[in-house]
Amino acid sequence: MSKKQKGLNPxxxxxxxxxxxxxxxxxMASLTDKRKxxxxxxxxxxxxxKISDDEWGSGFINTEDE
Numbered sequence: 001m002s003k004k005q006k007g008l009n010p011x012x013x014x015x016x017x018x019x020x021x022x023x024x025x026x027x028m029a030s031l032t033d034k035r036k037x038x039x040x041x042x043x044x045x046x047x048x049x050k051i052s053d054d055e056w057g058s059g060f061i062n063t064e065d066e
Contacts, residue, residue: 007051008044016040 016037023029023037 008047013044016044 020037020041023034
């Protein structure tokens, strides 16, 4: 069994990027459609930050008072 590659699928990133451009330039797209695509793009950016930052979320476990 091969190990899963860590990180996001580049094909997924490219597909969401193309979808974002297409929907935002479409005059007939509703605000709901545009919002959904923007939300997907933002979620991918959040996942990229989470993957690249080793300390992401570590502050929740820290019980020391500063």
